[in-house]
Amino acid sequence: MVHVDVARDGFRAGDHILVTGGGGGFGRAFAQRFSKMGARLSIWDIDEGNGLETVRLVQSAGGDATFFRVDLADAKDIDAAVTATLAHYGSPYCVVNNASIYPRASILDMEMETFETTLKVNITAPFHIVKSFGPGMIAQNRGVIIxxxxxxxxxxxxxxxxxxxxxxxxxxLTKTVALEWAKYNIRCNAIIPGVALTAQPLANSTPEALIERAKQRIPLGRIGYPEDVAGLAAYLVSADAAYMTGQGIAMNGGAVLVPQ
Ligand SMILES: NC(=O)c1ccc[n+]([C@@H]2O[C@H](COP(=O)([O-])OP(=O)(O)OC[C@H]3O[C@@H](n4cnc5c(N)ncnc54)[C@H](O)[C@@H]3O)[C@@H](O)[C@H]2O)c1
Known part of the structure; x- marks a missing residue:
């Protein structure tokens, strides 16, 4: 057997990581986990109070984080946040497209504007962000998008x-970025979370109901928590994941096609 040693690039202490929705449940857990690994963090959020609280938590644990207020539904806001972020920390090693909105309405009741705004925040903004930071990441010839x-x-x-x-x-988008940028040593993967105890599912339920429902229906017998997902993100930026790109990885307690 021939074994050729290959370089396996991964996160290094001091690398800059941008987390959108960094004031939210998952976003804060990502920030805290990455900070423990030695990341410098850009926290983007529309919610200034929660974004600044994430920064405070990271800093009070000895980490380095800065808040940038941005409305991801607004392209000009994104451009301004990109400029400010680059000026502050330079190109990121990793971008986590985490922010999203989840308006509830049936197809018949959903306003067209609601549909369009959701796409703006949840998919147009990630495309805009990846496109904006791409040239700097490509110039570094290393990087990760989650x-x-x-x-x-x-x-x-x-x-x-x-x-x-x-x-x-x-x-x-994950697959296309992976295909186009593999040659620049930039990997792009997606995390597919199941239900976790954060503000998003709590918008139309209670903690008790979500916990009980998960106990009944999730094979591993409990609801997810942001820390579960943060552990997977830590793996995805690491050199251990150097041979993984274009994948969607579920982190859901085994909930595969659980009926709603
Ligand atoms: N919690 C779950 O059960 C669950 C399950 C599957 C997927 N997810 C996904 O995980 C990610 C994180 O969600 P979460 O559970 O932490 O929810 P969350 O509501 O706690 O966090 C979302 C964050 O995005 C921010 N945000 C919303 N609109 C924005 C905008 N226009 N501009 C900038 N920031 C904006 C919010 O202020 C918030 O801080 C989302 O992509 C969500 O869809 C969550």
Whole structure:
């Protein structure tokens, strides 16, 4: 057998990681996990209070994070945040497209504007962000993009057409970025979370109901938590994942096609 040693690039302490929706449930867990690994963090969010709280938590644990307020539905806002982020920390090693919205309405009741805004935030913005940071990442000849999808991309979502469509689209974007940028040593993968205890599913349920439902229906017998997903993100930026690109990886307690 011939064994040729290959270089396996991965996250290095001091690398810059951008997390969109960094004030939210998953976003904060990503930030805290990456900070423990030694990342310098750009936290993007429309919610200034939650974004600044993530920064405070990271800094109080000795980390380095900066908040950038941005409305991902607004292309000009994204351009301004890209410029500010590059000026502050330079090109990122990793971008996590994590922010999303999940408006609930049936197909018949959903306003066209709601559908379009969901696509703007959940898929147009990730495309815009990847396109904007791409040249700098390509120049570094190393980098990782992590897109946060959802089981709804695969299963559909009753009262969630715009969300489900946007999440299917981000899986597709993941594959195209992986194909186009593999030659620049940039890997792109998606995480497909199941239900986790954050503000998003809590918008139309209670913690008790979500926990109980998960106990009944999730093979591993519990609901997910942001830390579960953060562990997978830590793996995806690491050199251990150097041979993985274009994948959508589910982290859902075994919930495969669980009926809604
Ligand atoms: N929690 C779950 O059960 C679950 C399941 C599957 C997928 N996901 C996905 O995980 C990701 C994180 O979700 P979460 O559960 O942490 O939800 P969350 O609501 O706690 O966080 C989402 C964050 O995105 C921010 N955001 C929303 N609109 C924005 C905009 N226009 N501009 C900038 N920021 C904006 C919010 O302010 C919030 O901080 C999302 O992509 C979500 O779809 C979550």
């Amino acid at each position: 897109n946060i999808a959802s089981g709804r991309a695969l299963e559909g979502a009753v009262n969630g057409a715009s969300y489900a469509c946007s999440k299917a689209a981000i899986l597709s």
